[in-house]
Amino acid sequence: MKEAAMYVQVLPRPGPEVIAAVRAKLVERLGTRVSVSQAMLDQHSHGEGLPAIGMPDLVVFPETNDEVAFVLALCNEHRVPVTPFGAGSSLEGQLAAVAGGVSLDTSRFDKILDVSPDSLDCRVQAGVTREALNAGIRDTGLFFPVDPGANASIGGMASTRASGTNAVCYGTMRENILGLTVVTPDGRIVRTGSRARKSSAGLDLTHLYVGSEGTLGVITEIQLKLYGLPExxxxxxxxxxxxxxxxxxxxxxxxxxxxxxxxxxxxxxxxxxxxxxxxxxxxxxxxxxxxxxxxxxxxxxxxxxxxxxxxxxxxxxxxxxxxxxxxxxxxxxxxxxxQAVMALSPGKNNMGTDACVPIAALPACLLETKADIVASGLTAPIVGHVGDGNFHLGILFDPKDAEETARAEGLAFRTARRAIAMGGTCSGEHGVGLHKIVHMEAEHGEGVALMKAVKKALDPTGIMNPGKVYP
The missing domain is CATH 3.30.70.2190 (Alpha-Beta Plaits)
Structure with missing residues (x-):
């Protein structure tokens, strides 16, 4: 892949005068928590896995819901793109600021707000990491089971509808989120869901935002289910x-x-x-x-x-x-x-990809994928949360070798389409980001038009993580 723009059309990049005006107002409110250092911009231009880079113009570090609301309302007024950033561990290009603008880093939202051992739930800020949460509640005899491998932030895990090694028993983020606090693109602070274990009151706004990859708003707080530590x-x-x-x-x-x-x-x-x-x-x-x-x-x-x-x-x-x-x-x-796959061929990139199929289709899908790997001549180890039909490839390739890069892209493409053809999905847990937009219409058909309508309704100016998810 040469650049992210080959996949998507996005908002025009804001001009320097617009960025300067927005920066001045952000500095007035956030002070030194606005950065334009090249090292910080580089760090926030990508996640892991996908080599595409989209450089933001500014990185901001809000600490309260009101500050996030201020940032979004300001950016919405000036049509400046906003890309939410968590722990930086996403794999499909979700964090690339393909139209520049503001990278909104939630790492300072790092507080466990409330824990209720009797009700088996807690509320945390979006920047709390999975490991920090479990360390913080260990003395209660409870734990949070969703484990995607990386020490991801809870907000990022909610945004990508993450899963992991425990999903076969405890489910994914979708099943373990009771409610959210979300800041809308125009700066409203909205609380969805409740602490109740079920509800039939109105549209399920909570799970509209879960998996939306920062394209509809910014998740700042999450109400989670907890579980007792096994005997x-x-x-x-x-x-x-x-x-x-x-x-x-x-x-x-x-x-x-x-x-x-x-x-x-x-x-x-x-x-x-x-x-x-x-x-x-x-x-x-x-x-x-x-x-x-x-x-x-x-x-x-x-x-x-x-x-x-x-x-x-x-x-x-x-x-x-x-x-x-x-x-x-x-x-x-x-x-x-x-990291182990990366160590197999130092100097090469890892095009990590995943797919998920119905359990009955798993043997055929894995064996066909294995044969495809062999035929491609690439090194692409398979690892999978096979208890729920999900598996991953770590496709190693030299980004400077156009032919090998094309073979890697082809293998990733065929893996996704094979899963879709077998009644599955192009991603069980990585999400869509940039890299899997190409599969959305094949998987969802007319459903894509409905997704676009939701995006237009909730983000009419298109500032939220533009160029991601929607073809």
């Missing part, structure tokens, strides 16, 4: 001779209604990367990372049932990790899969 947690590793056997074991387990907290698939190339990067003592074969939670007796029964299933599909002996430090080491290796 017993056991992790296990099971290795297979074939990818087909590993996938078939997972499908059989799910169809048998076996309760697993986590089930992660790593193909032989991803295992090679993990072994080398995290110094693991396993073979370079397709592998399942499993976790079981519950009562001691319940966990024991689930483990034995899964062991029987894996044996029937060619799985080897289970290698267990029960001590917290052993489990943490195992899952840290899984979470470091992105």
């Amino acid at each position: 017993t947690i056991v992790a296990a590793v099971c290795q297979f001779q074939s990818l087909e056997g590993a996938v078939a074991a997972v499908v059989t387990a799910l169809q048998s209604n076996l309760k697993m907290a986590r089930v992660e698939l790593l193909d032989e190339m991803q295992m090679r990367a993990a072994i080398n990067y995290s110094k693991l003592d396993y073979a370079e074969t397709p592998t399942l990372f499993l976790e079981f939670q519950g009562t001691p007796n319940g966990v024991r029964e689930d483990v034995e049932m899964m062991r029987t299933i894996t044996e029937e599909h060619g799985g080897g002996a289970f290698q267990f990790a029960e001590r917290p430090e052993d489990r943490n080491r195992l899952w840290k290796a899984r979470h470091n899969s992105y």
Whole structure:
């Protein structure tokens, strides 16, 4: 990819006189929390994964809802684009300021506002990270389970409808958000949802904003469900001779209604990367990372049932990790899969992509994708939250090699279209950003027109993260 603009048409970049006027008013209100340093602009021009860069003209660091409202109302008045920025870990180009303007950094929204152990919920500001939240509520005996791997911000996770390793048991961000505080493009502060576990009162505005990737407004606060820490947690590793056997074991387990907290698939190339990067003592074969939670007796029964299933599909002996430090080491290796893939070919870029299909379609989709990788001649390890049909590719390519870049783009494109053709989606958790706009009409058809109508109604001037999501 040469530049983000090849995918989208966006607002015209504001002229220097407009930026100067907006900057002066922002500095008057926010002082030194307005930055134009080149290092800060570079940092806020992209996330991870996608090489496209869109440079903002200003970076602002608001600390209150009122300050966010001031920034948006001012930018709306002057038609200056605003790109919300969280922890910077998104993978599909969501953070690139393709029309310049203001990058609105929420990292100073870092407070846990309220925790209710009795009601199993909490309210946090958007800049609170997943790890900080769980550290902050550890003494209550509760935890927040959505775990996308990166130490992402809760606001960013809400904006991209993130998922992760625990989704097979606890669901995604969509299922774990009760309400939001959102600042609209014209500067109104709106609170959606409530602390109730269900509601039939009016349109579901909360979940309209969840997954909107900053294109409709800025999420500043999130009401979340919490869960009690399990009495017993056991992790296990099971290795297979074939990818087909590993996938078939997972499908059989799910169809048998076996309760697993986590089930992660790593193909032989991803295992090679993990072994080398995290110094693991396993073979370079397709592998399942499993976790079981519950009562001691319940966990024991689930483990034995899964062991029987894996044996029937060619799985080897289970290698267990029960001590917290052993489990943490195992899952840290899984979470470091992105860095591990990068270490396979230093100097190359990683075009991380994902897709999600119905469980019954998972074996065929994974095997066809594996054959496609081989035919492409590229290095592209597979890792997946296969308990809910979601898998990822880390496609390595040299951005200076036009032919290899084109092959990488082609592989990512075919992976998405294959999933859509099998009744799935071009992204289970990365989101659309820039890179997957090309698949929106293939996946949603006439639904895209409705999405555009919503965007037009809520952001009529088009300032919110322009050029993303909507074809």
